[in-house]
Amino acid sequence: MELRQLQYFVKVAKKQHVTQAAEELHVAQSAVSRQIHQLEEELGVSLFVQKGRNLQLTSVGKLFLSRMETILLDLERAVTEVREFLDxxxxxxxxxxxxxxxxxxxxxxxxxxxxxxxxxxxxxxxxxxxxxxxxxxxxxxxxxxxxxxxxxxxxxxxxxxxQEELYAIVPQGHELAEQGTIRLEQLKDDSFVMFSEEYSLRSIVLEACDKAGFVPQIGFEGEETDTIRGLVAAGMGVSLLPEMALTEISQLQPAKVRVTDPKVTRxxxxxxxxxxxxxxxxxxxxxxxxxxxxxx
Structure with a gap:
């Protein structure tokens, strides 16, 4: 069993296509097919099955892939450590x-x-x-x-x-835009621009609102701080963002207000x-x- 065979196998498993794998490996398609075939012969099992134009891993192929990914990562790290030891x-x-x-x-x-x-x-x-x-x-x-x-x-x-403080952001014309500090409860009637569910900042904001005694009305959702900041600046709602996300100045700039009750941090x-x-x-x-x- 050769290292090249294992590398080719992992690449084909990821791409589910011999031609695409060969292109990324910068080798001929026939070379990839030959190495995969030799690997299957040595193991005595089929690692792939044809499904349309793509290849799919068999159940034993999935097991073999999980082991090979770990082994190749450890090998890569070992080589890196040796190089770093030298330099x-x-x-x-x-x-x-x-x-x-x-x-x-x-x-x-x-x-x-x-x-x-x-x-x-x-x-x-x-x-x-x-x-x-x-x-x-x-x-x-x-x-x-x-x-x-x-x-x-x-x-x-x-x-x-x-620990980083989160600030309330509101449109420039909002009634609280000129306030030095606010209670989070003062935003309970506003529509919130919120992070999507997979983002941890969403749970921080929801927990803060819960402490303030209300469930926020969610009008828009986004996946990046720039998007949320822009939507708030455009008048689409209010939100809470970390202080570091508000350092950059842009054309669409919301008003930034400190929240003291409750103080929100991450x-x-x-x-x-x-x-x-x-x-x-x-x-x-x-x-x-x-x-x-x-x-x-």
Missing amino acids: PEAGEIRIGFPHSLGIYLLPTVVASFRKSHPNVKFRLRQGTYNSLIRDVMKGEIDLAFISPFPDNHDHVSGHLLL SIGLIQRAGDRLPPVAERFQSYLVHFFSDT
Whole structure:
């Protein structure tokens, strides 16, 4: 069994198509088909079945894929660790983040770190709360910024970095736009522009509204802070957004008002796979972040 066969198998399983897999691998289609056939002969089982123009994994093929993905990821990490051991300043950090932290926080800390480590590369992956935890657990990324920070989790661990305040945002002509502070209850009759259900900020806002004694009327839903901010500025409703998501100035700019009752915050942390040893360069970045936020 050769490494090339396993790599070709995983690629075909992901694409469900030999031609597309061959194109991404930059090899002939016949070479991919031949390696898959040899792998099936050596294992004595069929890994794929033809369904229309696509290939689908058999039940044993699905089992084999789950094992091979883990093995190939571990192999990739082993090669990376060896390269970093030879040149620890030229490694790669695979890091995930939610969209709301990609506007200001992530660029700030990456740029700061690279001032003293200019040859370190970053592979970035944006995701939702659940997808980031899943990617860390599967070993597809080394670290992930996440909010809210999971205090107790069986499969990930990490560091709480900071607590960030959420502000109410309202259209510029809103009756509360000029207020210094408000009670969240004062927005109970307004239509809310809310994050979609898979986003953790939605649950934070819903919980805050519940503490304030009302269920928000949801008029619009969105998946990015820029969209929500723009809809509010255009008069489509009100919302709550983290302070970092309101640093950028745009043509459509809502009014920002502090909420004091209840005060709404979110925790932001950095996670890794529990019990796992990070690659040296990722461990260095993790240590840098912990000190960066403790000093800020």
